[in-house]
Amino acid sequence: METDPNGSMGLLRRVRAGLDRLSPMAALAEQQRGAVLIDLRTETHRAEAPGIPGALVIDLTVLPWRLDPGFEFRIPEATRWDTRYVLFCRHGYASSLAAWNLRQMGLHHATDIDGGFEAWQQNGLPVTYGDFNVRA
Template sequence: MTSQDGPVSIDEHLERVRAGLDRVDAATAHAEAARGALLVDVRYAALRERDGLIPGAVVVERNELEWRLDPLGDFRLPEATGHDLRIVVFCNEGYASSLAADSLRRLGLRHATDLVGGFQAWRSAGLPVTSAPAEDRPAGSSG
């Protein structure tokens, strides 16, 4: 993707994307989830296995995100109830989730945003974390 002035670095692109998001900190994400916001974990399986999960968050691999959350799509999750849904996407440290939230906004999910600092910020804030269930663990790992 290029701007009118030519190519941009990923850092410039990320800065532009974040300028259009109302990013939230961990405490705010926790409070919004309690009020019905959908927390979406786009981390890959090895990170979920290593660090655990945020209770109540749905796990959606990044490469499936738009298909699973598009309220008009055939492959949407039951939680993808409409374009007014508040969605807080998180990755491990809050970089990929900014790009993911921007992509969701381009689909018309205007209340999509991301968690500043990602899962690591959530855990550092002392918010609830559970271990990954067996079905989320790589084959051959123990419980």
């Protein structure tokens, strides 16, 4: 990555400094202990690749509102501020920013998968085809 503190990559470095990012294997272990995995990939990217079993699909444009325990249109799983949310996108860029945003609104246990779905798949972890749990 470049070292310029400005721009998208400078922002990403600052954001990631405050996250406890997970390896794909650690994310799987946390999911098995009750963490909620959230797929932020675009519909196009999901059409091109499998998904992670048990992950919820939530569009970035509505993510904060769907996970806010006090919001009328939250998902049923969003009942507590201390829920562990593990986000992933294709490569781990958008998911880092999204996890940081969730932490800013009080979901202090939100994080993401280092390397995103690509890293998950490269590590040979479980995938599912066409079984996406989309939450609009």
